[in-house]
Amino acid sequence: MAEGPRMRTYVITGGTDGMGRGLGLHFLRRGDRVIAVASGETKGRAFLAEADRLGAADRAVYVRADLSAVAGMRRTIDEVMGVTDAVDGLVFGAQRFRPEREETEDGLEFTFALAYLSRFVIGHGLMEHLERADAAVIMNIAGPGGMPGKINWDDLQFREGYKGMRAAMQASRCNDLLGVGFAARHPAARTRYVLYNPGFVATAMADPLPQPQRAVTKALARFFATPVDKAIVPIAGLLDDPPGPVVTAFKRGTPLSLTGKDFDPAAAERLHQVTTDLLAPITARDQT
């Protein structure tokens, strides 16, 4: 008897809301396994209830972890390893805008930790599991080719001059370099790294904004934002049919050139080194 299609396993940070949830339910509907990671209990329970409604309760896992904390990032890796030997798709979609500067339990600025560092730690931490899959993809949903922003090299943690938008844009630029650094570090990898800018999508993204920006963004979203169901189509397509090159970038499904300062290999190497140095004392602390 012919074998049916193999069940694939997707790990999705921010898998309980917005595009992460949309992708997770899409994969559950077609028979795959989804490990959704997020910090809140209510949305986690709602995700599992929806999976149950779809008849996919045995293929849906919710990992509750605060991905702004290195301990939460590492626990996520451990939990995934406890569920599966191979990961076909690793989607990074966890985000939370912070209008005011906040520090995590590791003494890092929250946006840097959640929107960039968690992708660095989990991506590298699950590399062996990704390489065991036939054609794995790391899908980093961020903002390549979008709004400008720069890396504040002298003060990555924004101890001075914090603005929520500046921190968010810095995290986006860090993610551009994370993709470029991946290709340099794993030139022979079977896993593909995709940097993806979805444009303006109607999600819970605006909820943490202060007024009046929240009301304005939500009003604009009604007219100009892409609905989640539509925004995830090209993302799911790239996960199903990975691009040829090790790293690629797309804006709403259109390929972007990986030239220019946002994708500078020397800056990618510098960021890798700085990030490794930042993590070293946190790792040492957690091992004592």
Ligand SMILES: NC(=O)c1ccc[n+]([C@@H]2O[C@H](COP(=O)([O-])OP(=O)(O)OC[C@H]3O[C@@H](n4cnc5c(N)ncnc54)[C@H](OP(=O)(O)O)[C@@H]3O)[C@@H](O)[C@H]2O)c1
């Ligand atoms: N929406 C847009 O217009 C847009 C535009 C460009 C790029 N993007 C990018 O696309 C990705 C997905 O965005 P979205 O708008 O779909 O997201 P969203 O609807 O705002 O959902 C965010 C997800 O992240 C989780 N999360 C928040 N804080 C967390 C924490 N500390 N630890 C773990 N999980 C946490 C949330 O669950 P909990 O709150 O329960 O933890 C939720 O599941 C993000 O990377 C975003 O930067 C979005």
